[in-house]
Structure formats: C-alpha cells, structure tokens
Amino acid sequence: MAEKPGTPRQPDGPAASAPGGAQHPLVRLLQEFTLEANRYVDSAGGRNDMHRTDLNALAAVMRHAANGDVATPGTLRKELNLSSPATTALIDRLCGSGHLVRVREGQDRRQVQLRMTEKAYRDGSAMFLPLARHMGRAMAGFTEQELETAARFMDAMIAATVQASQEASGAP
Secondary structure (H helix, E strand, C coil): CCCCCCCCCCCCCHHHHCCCCCCCHHHHHHHHHHHHHHHHHHHHHHHCCCCHHHHHHHHHHHHHHHCCCCECHHHHHHHHCCCHHHHHHHHHHHHHCCCEEEECCCCCCCCCEEEECHHHHHHHHHHHHHHHHHHHHHHCCCCHHHHHHHHHHHHHHHHHHHHHHHHHHCCC
16 A cells, blocks of 8 residues: 555554654654763763773662672673673773772671772762763753653663663573
C-alpha cells in the first residue's frame, strides 16, 4: 500500500507501536544528553591526563564509599566490564597518579580494598564543579514537583538501561 505524499513515515518494529518507545522525543533527548555528558567527561579528563575509564573507576569507588560498601579490584572489573589485566593496569595508573590507594584491612587481609585519596576528591571537584554549576542553574528553572517527576523518570531510565545491559551481556 502506497503512502500519501506528505504523510510522515511511521517507524517500523516493536518500538513503533510501544507507547514511549525508542522513537519518543525523550529517548532522543537522553541520547543527546549522554553524548554531551561523554564529551564533557572526555574534555575535563583530557585536561587532567585522565581517560574516561579512569573517571568511571573513580566514580564507582566513590559510589561504593557513599553507600558504605567496599570497592575491590573485582567489583571494579565487573562494573566497568574490564578484563583482569586491564583492571590491574587501570588501578596501577590511578594509584600512580595519586588518585587511589590499595588498602588491606578487616577480617580477610588478602582482599584489596580501593580508596580514593584527597587528591582524587580535589581533582574531581575541579573537573566537575563547572558542570554542576551549569546544571544547578538549569534546574533552578523548574519547580520541585517537576524535578521530582524528572528524578522518577531518570530512575526508571537508569533501571531500564541496566536491564537492557544485563540482557545484552547474557546475565540473568
């Protein structure tokens, strides 16, 4: 069946019929946000001779510390989807730059724990404070209720992305 001239073509596939599917403008905006955030991380990290993987590793260690959990080379390897040799090289690089320390403590002294240094916190603040200021100004234009709705939406998108990632990797 031929389409009428001037009629917008409807996308095919499962996302086409799903409410809020991949063709939804919010999905495109999330893709744009991800692209711009990655550009910022690359620029900020590059000025400090740090790779995106370095910054992702520090963010993971910081997240574990904030949750009262311990970050280990194994958890970092799993979260960043790295090989064991790549994880070791990453940790060596971050320890060498003064951003991480390896600590052995607690019941099992064989387990290496990873901790961020004051230098890591200082450098991280210097790199990401400009982004935080710009985001804060942008958020000031929204009501508390709008921000709560946006937060719920972002939580749902993060959960959906985690689920898709697990499916893509074959994880249960």
